[in-house]
Amino acid sequence: MTRVDVVVAGAGCAGLAAAAALAAAGRRVAVLEARPVLGGRTFATRDQATGDWIDNGQHVLLGCYHDTLAFARRVGAERLLGVQGTLRVPMVDSAGVASELRSPGLPSPLHLVAGVLGWSALSWRERLSVLSLGRALASPAPPDGQTVRQWLAAHGQAPRLCDLLWEPLAVAALNQSIDTAAASTFVEVVRRMLGPGPDDSALVLPVRSLTHTFVEPAVAFVERHGGRVHAGATARVAFDGGRAVGVEVRGERIEARAVIAAVPWHGLAGLCGEAAPGALHEVIANASAMRSSPIVTANLWFDRPVLTQPFVGLPGRAFQWAFDRAQLTAGESTSISMVCSGADDTVQRSNDEIVATALGELRLALPEAAAATFRRGTAVRERRATFSLAPGEPARPSTHTAVPGLWLAGDWIDTGLPATIESAVVSGHRAAAAVLATLEGSSR
Numbered sequence: 310m311t312r313v314d315v316v317v318a319g320a321g322c323a324g325l326a327a328a329a330a331l332a333a334a335g336r337r338v339a340v341l342e343a344r345p346v347l348g349g350r351t352f353a354t355r356d357q358a359t360g361d362w363i364d365n366g367q368h369v370l371l372g373c374y375h376d377t378l379a380f381a382r383r384v385g386a387e388r389l390l391g392v393q394g395t396l397r398v399p400m401v402d403s404a405g406v407a408s409e410l411r412s413p414g415l416p417s418p419l420h421l422v423a424g425v426l427g428w429s430a431l432s433w434r435e436r437l438s439v440l441s442l443g444r445a446l447a448s449p450a451p452p453d454g455q456t457v458r459q460w461l462a463a464h465g466q467a468p469r470l471c472d473l474l475w476e477p478l479a480v481a482a483l484n485q486s487i488d489t490a491a492a493s494t495f496v497e498v499v500r501r502m503l504g505p506g507p508d509d510s511a512l513v514l515p516v517r518s519l520t521h522t523f524v525e526p527a528v529a530f531v532e533r534h535g536g537r538v539h540a541g542a543t544a545r546v547a548f549d550g551g552r553a554v555g556v557e558v559r560g561e562r563i564e565a566r567a568v569i570a571a572v573p574w575h576g577l578a579g580l581c582g583e584a585a586p587g588a589l590h591e592v593i594a595n596a597s598a599m600r601s602s603p604i605v606t607a608n609l610w611f612d613r614p615v616l617t618q619p620f621v622g623l624p625g626r627a628f629q630w631a632f633d634r635a636q637l638t639a640g641e642s643t644s645i646s647m648v649c650s651g652a653d654d655t656v657q658r659s660n661d662e663i664v665a666t667a668l669g670e671l672r673l674a675l676p677e678a679a680a681a682t683f684r685r686g687t688a689v690r691e692r693r694a695t696f697s698l699a700p701g702e703p704a705r706p707s708t709h710t711a712v713p714g715l716w717l718a719g720d721w722i723d724t725g726l727p728a729t730i731e732s733a734v735v736s737g738h739r740a741a742a743a744v745l746a747t748l749e750g751s752s753r
Contacts (some may be wrong), residue, residue, distance in 0.1 A: 311339045316565040321349020323718040324571030325527035328739030332534035343543040353518035361642040362518035369514035370552040372503040374731040386526040393511035394620040401674040403625030418503040435467035451492035454700040460492035480650045529660045551586045553714035567744045574599045587709035597705035603656040604694035607667035608644040615678040663688040696726035708739045716740040
């Protein structure tokens with residue numbers, strides 16, 4: 310029988326962030342991941358044909374992801390994140406007209422307002438509609454059941470501004486259309502983007518694969534501080550007298566003073582098992598009832614560069630963003646990654662259909678892609694990429710549970726944020742802080 314201070318079940322960003330915080334505080338930690346690959350939904354694999362590192366899906370962060378940036382600093386990975394000085398978003402609309410939203414170096418939120426007011430893709434009337442959003446963001450949270458589009462319309466946002474700015478932002482951050490997602494979480498994202506920090510709205514892009522950026526540095530940090538990280542280790546929480554006392558894994562009991570369940574919403578029931586105390590039943594039932602929203606990524610290889618910038622927005626299409634991996638990763642990958650968020654329809658298509666759709670949209674949007682020779686393409690599906698934010702979904706739980714010794718972490722925990730790396734890391738840091746407070750209190 311093995312004894313540690315804390316077992317973390319799940320080695321995604323939530324579990325790794327919690328483990329790193331606990332290890333930094335001198336606690337003995339064991340991290341167990343059921344899948345053979347660490348990282349949860351944040352990992353990369355090698356493409357067999359090219360040797361390129363291919364992410365499970367392109368992740369874009371924001372400057373307001375303060376916990377994620379702190380996590381990167383802790384594990385020594387901050388240098389692997391490229392931060393824009395100010396927000397710059399190149400776009401090609403559905404008519405093929407290129408433009409760029411560029412925010413000048415002004416205090417927030419004036420920088421975004423000035424950026425929209427100077428955006429040539431919009432008429433002056435459409436640009437001026439952004440001014441009415443300030444009062445809305447300072448108002449109480451939107452009512453339950455209101456979608457993002459309904460909230461935007463209620464506050465005078467021009468339809469074309471919604472199409473070019475708010476819809477792409479919502480789809481990227483929430484993984485759902487503004488017609489589907491609830492407004493409350495979207496409003497929180499916009500509020501944080503317009504925070505006091507001068508670069509809170511700037512985009513942050515990993516300059517290496519997700520495995521190299523987040524997973525390997527975090528694992529190395531935990532292990533340097535005496536922790537252990539295991540892949541392919543399916544765990545089940547062990548309960549005794551209504552209390553979590555450790556986990557069972559590979560026929561072995563690992564005893565722990567605390568257990569952090571850092572698994573996705575759809576994995577909580579399996580982790581806790583039939584022996585879960587009654588105090589957990591409602592949380593497990595709600596988690597199991599949460600619907601999922603998929604993301605599909607098409608990776609396309611050409612005989613030459615086709616993007617003049619690292620990424621471009623493609624609003625009004627099935628694939629809303631294109632990323633030049635060669636520019637982003639200094640040649641670690643050479644594909645163009647086309648991302649389809651909220652991909653309920655696309656995820657059902659064959660690989661050939663997915664690649665053909667992405668290639669067709671890119672060639673119609675970019676003359677360089679139309680002139681280049683297409684070499685090959687692959688499709689990556691993440692069917693349960695995020696939990697649904699549609700009105701009426703089950704309540705998200707807090708970090709604390711009614712079961713002594715058990716805490717929850719994961720992007721689906723009630724952080725007020727959508728299913729992003731930031732939400733995962735925030736939840737991991739919260740769980741670690743709660744566990745440390747409990748362990749320190751019990752030792753007095």
